Amino acid sequence: MTIKSIPIAVSVYREGESPIFGEHCTRVEIDDEAAGPFIVLKQVGRDKEDVGLLRLDLDELEEITRVAVGLVNLHKAASSNEAR
Secondary structure (H helix, E strand, O other): OOOOOOOOEEEEOOOOOOOOOOOOOEEEEEEEOOOOEEEEEEEOOOOHHHOOOOOOOHHHHHHHHHHHHHHHHHHHHHHHHHOO
16 A cells, blocks of 8 residues: 655745734635535634635735645646556
């Protein structure tokens, strides 16, 4: 049996803030429910009344998009390698 690993989440955060609990931290995750990969975005440091609401400036959105495309491509490559 071969053990493998693959990143499934990346934290996008502002310099000087915590990548885990920062107020402006956005977690970009990849998920797959057997119909192909999709992206899940979570903002963990927001107030409770903001749950389910994303607040992004354009710099954050560009970085989240770059990270999301990378995660999907990595997932697709790993899936196609396992099919061989």
